[in-house]
Amino acid sequence: MWNWAAGSAPGRAIQLGGKWTDGTGMTENALFVDGRLHKIGEELAWHYDRGDWTKPWRITGERVQAVFTPFHERVARTELGVVGSETHQCFGHFSGRARADDGAWVDLDGLTGWAEEARQRW
16 A cells, blocks of 8 residues: 655645655655755655545645645556455645755645555555
8 A cells, every 4th residue: 555646836846655665764755846856754644534535635744744635536446356456546736835955844835736545455
Protein backbone atom coordinates (compact mmCIF):
# COMPACT_ATOMS: atom_id res chain seq x y z
CA MET A 1 0.00 0.00 0.00
CA TRP A 2 1.21 3.51 -0.70
CA ASN A 3 0.17 7.13 -0.96
CA TRP A 4 1.46 9.47 -3.59
CA ALA A 5 0.65 13.07 -4.51
CA ALA A 6 1.97 15.81 -6.72
CA GLY A 7 0.92 19.31 -7.66
CA SER A 8 2.31 22.21 -9.64
CA ALA A 9 1.81 25.82 -10.66
CA PRO A 10 4.21 28.17 -12.45
CA GLY A 11 7.44 28.32 -10.41
CA ARG A 12 6.32 25.84 -7.73
CA ALA A 13 5.70 22.11 -7.42
CA ILE A 14 5.47 19.47 -4.74
CA GLN A 15 5.77 15.69 -4.67
CA LEU A 16 4.71 13.73 -1.60
CA GLY A 17 4.67 10.02 -0.88
CA GLY A 18 4.22 7.65 1.97
CA LYS A 19 3.81 4.19 3.43
CA TRP A 20 5.91 2.14 1.00
CA THR A 21 9.13 3.82 2.23
CA ASP A 22 8.16 4.00 5.94
CA GLY A 23 10.98 2.93 8.22
CA THR A 24 13.61 2.87 5.45
CA GLY A 25 15.07 6.33 6.07
CA MET A 26 14.25 7.23 2.46
CA THR A 27 11.43 9.42 1.13
CA GLU A 28 10.28 10.74 -2.21
CA ASN A 29 9.09 14.05 -0.73
CA ALA A 30 10.27 17.25 -2.35
CA LEU A 31 9.41 20.89 -2.94
CA PHE A 32 10.43 22.62 -6.17
CA VAL A 33 10.63 26.43 -6.13
CA ASP A 34 11.93 28.68 -8.91
CA GLY A 35 14.19 26.01 -10.39
CA ARG A 36 15.54 24.66 -7.07
CA LEU A 37 14.70 21.28 -5.55
CA HIS A 38 14.30 21.09 -1.75
CA LYS A 39 14.39 17.53 -0.36
CA ILE A 40 11.90 16.82 2.42
CA GLY A 41 13.43 13.83 4.19
CA GLU A 42 10.75 13.18 6.80
CA GLU A 43 7.94 10.63 6.69
CA LEU A 44 4.56 12.33 6.42
CA ALA A 45 1.18 11.61 7.99
CA TRP A 46 -1.72 11.13 5.57
CA HIS A 47 -5.29 11.74 6.76
CA TYR A 48 -8.27 11.15 4.47
CA ASP A 49 -11.71 9.55 4.54
CA ARG A 50 -11.73 6.13 2.86
CA GLY A 51 -15.55 6.33 2.94
CA ASP A 52 -15.60 9.57 0.94
CA TRP A 53 -12.49 10.06 -1.18
CA THR A 54 -13.62 13.53 -2.31
CA LYS A 55 -13.38 15.03 1.19
CA PRO A 56 -10.20 17.08 1.78
CA TRP A 57 -7.00 15.15 2.50
CA ARG A 58 -4.42 16.40 5.03
CA ILE A 59 -0.75 15.60 4.49
CA THR A 60 1.41 16.78 7.38
CA GLY A 61 4.86 16.74 8.90
CA GLU A 62 7.38 19.20 10.34
CA ARG A 63 7.95 20.72 6.88
CA VAL A 64 4.59 20.06 5.24
CA GLN A 65 1.16 21.37 6.20
CA ALA A 66 -0.86 20.60 3.09
CA VAL A 67 -4.55 20.20 2.36
CA PHE A 68 -5.59 18.56 -0.88
CA THR A 69 -9.19 19.21 -1.97
CA PRO A 70 -10.35 16.80 -4.70
CA PHE A 71 -12.73 17.72 -7.52
CA HIS A 72 -12.68 14.29 -9.23
CA GLU A 73 -12.04 10.68 -8.21
CA ARG A 74 -10.77 7.92 -10.49
CA VAL A 75 -11.06 4.32 -9.25
CA ALA A 76 -9.31 1.27 -10.69
CA ARG A 77 -9.91 -2.26 -9.33
CA THR A 78 -8.75 -5.68 -10.40
CA GLU A 79 -9.53 -8.89 -8.51
CA LEU A 80 -8.01 -12.13 -9.82
CA GLY A 81 -8.23 -14.49 -6.86
CA VAL A 82 -5.02 -14.12 -4.86
CA VAL A 83 -3.90 -11.15 -6.98
CA GLY A 84 -5.70 -7.84 -6.58
CA SER A 85 -5.31 -4.12 -6.98
CA GLU A 86 -7.33 -1.08 -5.93
CA THR A 87 -6.35 2.54 -6.56
CA HIS A 88 -8.27 5.68 -5.66
CA GLN A 89 -6.68 8.60 -7.49
CA CYS A 90 -8.17 12.03 -6.89
CA PHE A 91 -7.54 15.18 -8.88
CA GLY A 92 -7.81 18.57 -7.20
CA HIS A 93 -6.12 21.59 -5.66
CA PHE A 94 -3.58 22.03 -2.89
CA SER A 95 -3.52 24.65 -0.16
CA GLY A 96 -1.29 25.11 2.86
CA ARG A 97 2.47 25.41 2.95
CA ALA A 98 5.80 23.57 2.83
CA ARG A 99 9.16 24.61 4.23
CA ALA A 100 12.16 25.08 1.93
CA ASP A 101 15.71 24.07 2.95
CA ASP A 102 16.44 27.63 4.16
CA GLY A 103 13.48 27.50 6.59
CA ALA A 104 11.18 29.77 4.57
CA TRP A 105 7.57 28.63 4.19
CA VAL A 106 6.32 28.33 0.61
CA ASP A 107 2.63 28.80 -0.13
CA LEU A 108 1.00 25.80 -1.83
CA ASP A 109 -2.27 27.59 -2.63
CA GLY A 110 -3.19 27.21 -6.28
CA LEU A 111 -1.18 24.07 -7.03
CA THR A 112 -3.25 21.69 -9.13
CA GLY A 113 -2.51 17.99 -9.05
CA TRP A 114 -3.50 14.62 -7.67
CA ALA A 115 -3.31 12.37 -4.62
CA GLU A 116 -3.83 8.63 -4.42
CA GLU A 117 -3.98 5.55 -2.29
CA ALA A 118 -2.95 2.33 -4.01
CA ARG A 119 -3.30 -1.15 -2.52
CA GLN A 120 -1.74 -4.15 -4.22
CA ARG A 121 -2.02 -7.84 -3.32
CA TRP A 122 0.46 -10.17 -5.05
